[in-house]
Amino acid sequence: MTTLHNLGFPRIGARRELKFALEAYWKGEASPETLQSLGAELRQRHWAQQAGLDLVPVGDFSFYDQVLDTSFMLGNVPERARDHGGDALDVYFRVARGRSAPAAEAGCCAGGVAAGEMTKWFDTNYHYIVPEFHSGTRFVLDASRLLAQLAEARAQGVAAKPVLLGPLSYLALGKAKDGSDRLALLPELLPVYAELLRLLAAEGVDWVQVDEPVLATDLEAPWHRGFEAAYAAFAGCGVRLLLSCYFGPLQNNAELALRLPVAGLHVDAVAGRDEVQALAARLPADRVLSLGVISGRNVWKTDLTALLDWLEPLAARLGERLWLAPSCSLLHVPVDLSIEDGMDAELRSWLAFALQKLAELRLLGRALREGRDAVRAELQANRDALAARRASPRVHRPEVRAAVAALDADMGRRRSPYPLRAARQAEWLKLPAYPTTTIGSFPQTAEVRRVRAEFKAGRLEEGAYRDAMRAEIVHAVQVQEALGLDVLVHGEAERNDMVEYFGEQLDGYAFSRFGWVQSYGSRCVKPPILFGDIARPRPMTVDWSAYAQSLTTRPMKGMLTGPVTILNWSFVRDDQPRADTCRQLALAMRAEVLDLERAGVRVIQIDEAALREGLPLRRSAWQPYLDWAVECFRITANGVRDETQVHTHMCYSEFNDIIASIAAMDADVITIETSRSDMELLDAFEHFQYPNEIGPGVYDIHSPNIPAREHIVALMRKAARRIPPQRLWVNPDCGLKTRQWSEVIPALEQMVAAAKTLREPA
Numbered sequence: 001m002t003t004l005h006n007l008g009f010p011r012i013g014a015r016r017e018l019k020f021a022l023e024a025y026w027k028g029e030a031s032p033e034t035l036q037s038l039g040a041e042l043r044q045r046h047w048a049q050q051a052g053l054d055l056v057p058v059g060d061f062s063f064y065d066q067v068l069d070t071s072f073m074l075g076n077v078p079e080r081a082r083d084h085g086g087d088a089l090d091v092y093f094r095v096a097r098g099r100s101a102p103a104a105e106a107g108c109c110a111g112g113v114a115a116g117e118m119t120k121w122f123d124t125n126y127h128y129i130v131p132e133f134h135s136g137t138r139f140v141l142d143a144s145r146l147l148a149q150l151a152e153a154r155a156q157g158v159a160a161k162p163v164l165l166g167p168l169s170y171l172a173l174g175k176a177k178d179g180s181d182r183l184a185l186l187p188e189l190l191p192v193y194a195e196l197l198r199l200l201a202a203e204g205v206d207w208v209q210v211d212e213p214v215l216a217t218d219l220e221a222p223w224h225r226g227f228e229a230a231y232a233a234f235a236g237c238g239v240r241l242l243l244s245c246y247f248g249p250l251q252n253n254a255e256l257a258l259r260l261p262v263a264g265l266h267v268d269a270v271a272g273r274d275e276v277q278a279l280a281a282r283l284p285a286d287r288v289l290s291l292g293v294i295s296g297r298n299v300w301k302t303d304l305t306a307l308l309d310w311l312e313p314l315a316a317r318l319g320e321r322l323w324l325a326p327s328c329s330l331l332h333v334p335v336d337l338s339i340e341d342g343m344d345a346e347l348r349s350w351l352a353f354a355l356q357k358l359a360e361l362r363l364l365g366r367a368l369r370e371g372r373d374a375v376r377a378e379l380q381a382n383r384d385a386l387a388a389r390r391a392s393p394r395v396h397r398p399e400v401r402a403a404v405a406a407l408d409a410d411m412g413r414r415r416s417p418y419p420l421r422a423a424r425q426a427e428w429l430k431l432p433a434y435p436t437t438t439i440g441s442f443p444q445t446a447e448v449r450r451v452r453a454e455f456k457a458g459r460l461e462e463g464a465y466r467d468a469m470r471a472e473i474v475h476a477v478q479v480q481e482a483l484g485l486d487v488l489v490h491g492e493a494e495r496n497d498m499v500e501y502f503g504e505q506l507d508g509y510a511f512s513r514f515g516w517v518q519s520y521g522s523r524c525v526k527p528p529i530l531f532g533d534i535a536r537p538r539p540m541t542v543d544w545s546a547y548a549q550s551l552t553t554r555p556m557k558g559m560l561t562g563p564v565t566i567l568n569w570s571f572v573r574d575d576q577p578r579a580d581t582c583r584q585l586a587l588a589m590r591a592e593v594l595d596l597e598r599a600g601v602r603v604i605q606i607d608e609a610a611l612r613e614g615l616p617l618r619r620s621a622w623q624p625y626l627d628w629a630v631e632c633f634r635i636t637a638n639g640v641r642d643e644t645q646v647h648t649h650m651c652y653s654e655f656n657d658i659i660a661s662i663a664a665m666d667a668d669v670i671t672i673e674t675s676r677s678d679m680e681l682l683d684a685f686e687h688f689q690y691p692n693e694i695g696p697g698v699y700d701i702h703s704p705n706i707p708a709r710e711h712i713v714a715l716m717r718k719a720a721r722r723i724p725p726q727r728l729w730v731n732p733d734c735g736l737k738t739r740q741w742s743e744v745i746p747a748l749e750q751m752v753a754a755a756k757t758l759r760e761p762a
């Protein structure tokens with residue numbers, strides 16, 4: 001009989017209960033007990049919602065991040081966070097979020113505790129706290145959290161399967177701050193993992209899920225040897241290990257995975273469908289093969305009949321050794337479709353969120369155990385929904401397909417090369433050396449969000465909403481003029497999110513009310529759902545930007561999100577290649593760019609925050625992706641006149657490997673995140689002799705600390721040794737929407753003062 005299980009469940013709560021509890025706790029409005037009991041309540045509810053599965057994950061719940069939890073479990077807590085008193089929860093959040101210095105010490109780190117670095121989890125929009133290592137790192141087991149949750153689950157009668165992040169992925173995801181080799185720590189780490197596994201065995205645990213998603217990435221030989229050593233060391237620990245890989249196929253790591261002495265192997269049978277037959281054929285006879293057949297990365301209903309056609313022979317071959325699960329943890333999809341009251345019934349019938357995906361899994365299980373007839377009606381309903389989706393006129397627009405087919409390379413080319421454009425732009429922009437600007441958003445205050453919530457609930461008229469947002473724009477312009485910034489932004493107050501905002505206005509998109517997905521800590525996104533051919537019925541940003549420009553004689557940047565970022569941060573259709581979907585988005589955004597230009601907005605920023613982030617996990621897939629991604633950006637941006645200045649922004653800044661593609665975008669100005677790396681990230685631009693203008697971020701917007709003018713000056717002088725100063729801009733690392741005005745104003749004062757210093761003759 002096929003075993004059904006789940007790899008992980010979203011913890012934020014269907015109504016974002018965890019988000020609100022965390023934020024109340026951080027503000028001092030809720031006690032630690034209140035937070036803990038909400039955590040217990042969510043775990044209990046989520047386990048109940050997974051009833052009917054043969055094994056249910058335990059240990060996947062986290063108050064902030066599962067990688068950070070692993071660091072605490074292994075006793076790998078940064079020195080700087082330890083000796084400040086407070087209870088365990090305080091120490092935990094201190095590493096997660098940092099602690100700001102008292103005001104008197106602002107500008108340096110004394111008294112404050114820097115937050116752990118955050119980076120994206122593989123190719124998702126989830127961010128984890130990077131484990132910190134140095135050559136002397138030692139590990140000490142603290143399994144208390146996991147054991148407590150295990151006891152909780154058992155008290156509830158849950159068939160618990162503890163979930164761990166495996167030792168190789170843990171090391172690979174971390175950083176050695178002293179430049180030492182983190183893999184050299186494996187001998188230190190293994191005894192601690194072995195001790196943990198023995199402890200779980202003593203608790204009577206049978207199966208343990210050990211996640212090793214790095215198996216979906218390119219691994220050098222030493223890492224392969226590390227895997228061999230680790231899993232050999234675990235062989236006698238008394239529990240059965242399910243080695244779990246997801247987010248992609250195993251490819252050249254398949255041999256390794258098949259060789260390791262574990263009891264079972266979970267693979268991503270959505271992204272890695274093609275290799276499953278070969279794996280099944282070569283799987284040692286005593287191993288379980290868990291197939292992740294329901295996508296944990298999108299929101300579409302699974303084609304259950306087609307899946308059964310494929311699974312039945314595998315089930316006949318593998319018998320009890322076949323397990324079924326979602327492809328990866330359900331952390332990356334929203335919780336419950338059934339609470340979506342605003343969505344039209346047709347569209348809803350095409351979708352499945354976490355709970356609905358688990359229902360699909362149970363259905364597959366029944367079909368395999370009892371035969372398809374036992375679930376005939378359900379399978380028919382599933383086929384009907386999919387057929388309706390395929391045939392729906394809402395999905396197909398011939399004129400959009402024709403426009404994409406008619407794309408030609410000229411559409412992606414500026415009229416003149418950069419030096420000529422730069423001269424034309426300088427003529428009217430009349431900017432000083434080291435021009436200052438910001439990345440786009442200003443604080444999304446509770447008041448701004450409240451007003452939008454009122455408007456969306458229908459309690460506020462459109463006119464009143466527009467006036468309130470215009471008042472925010474007036475405020476943003478006044479603040480920027482008073483600060484003396486050179487190129488202004490309107491502040492993005494009217495946007496709930498840089499991607500969802502566009503999704504709401506484009507045809508071919510649907511959006512949910514409660515479809516929240518955790519991005520980091522308590523911060524969530526509600527990715528819009530791209531289901532059909534994309535068209536732009538009307539301008540989306542022109543009124544706001546034109547209004548903002550009318551308030552000032554200084555240049556105002558129009559602010560758009562680029563097609564690649566819109567694609568990467570949406571749930572997108574699975575019935576055509578991503579590149580084709582991206583080209584449709586590019587055409588829609590190009591029309592917006594040209595409308596902005598016609599409305600007199602002559603500096604236009606097109607954010608591509610997720611272009612670098614969206615790189616495929618395997619290097620061999622990079623170039624094809626970069627080729628169409630750059631093509632799409634160029635289609636969007638490059639139809640403008642020479643005089644119009646195009647900016648782009650990217651927050652992830654390791655550009656060494658992809659600098660040629662970045663240059664090929666041909667934006668006049670690119671702003672990037674560099675402050676935390678001390679400008680070292682500019683090396684790529686220097687060595688490549690990047691030809692256009694660059695704004696290297698001069699302060700970290702994730703920290704509440706106010707940067708000191710001298711520090712900014714020093715950073716920019718460093719930058720000027722790498723990039724000709726006449727091509728440098730001065731700006732923060734990223735947008736300021738998560739900060740408060742009381743932090744933004746003094747920080748920008750320092751930045752503008754620094755630019756003035758830089759302009760003085762040396």
Ligand SMILES: Nc1nc2c(c(=O)[nH]1)N[C@@H](CNc1ccc(C(=O)N[C@@H](CCC(=O)N[C@@H](CCC(=O)N[C@@H](CCC(=O)O)C(=O)O)C(=O)O)C(=O)O)cc1)CN2
Nearest residue numbers: 125449450452453495496497498499519522523524525569
């Ligand atoms: N899509 C996306 N991905 C990204 C980023 C990004 O900006 N967008 N930035 C990077 C870091 N990730 C981030 C992700 C989320 C947030 C963030 O600030 N999220 C907000 C929600 C933003 C939002 O959609 N707000 C809506 C809805 C706000 C809301 O919760 N409203 C309440 C009611 C209003 C109230 O009284 O507060 C409700 O609906 O219940 C709005 O402003 O309209 C949050 O979790 O708090 C920031 C960074 C990488 N990935």
Ligand SMILES: [Zn+2]
Nearest residue numbers: 650651734735
């Ligand atoms: Zn950014």
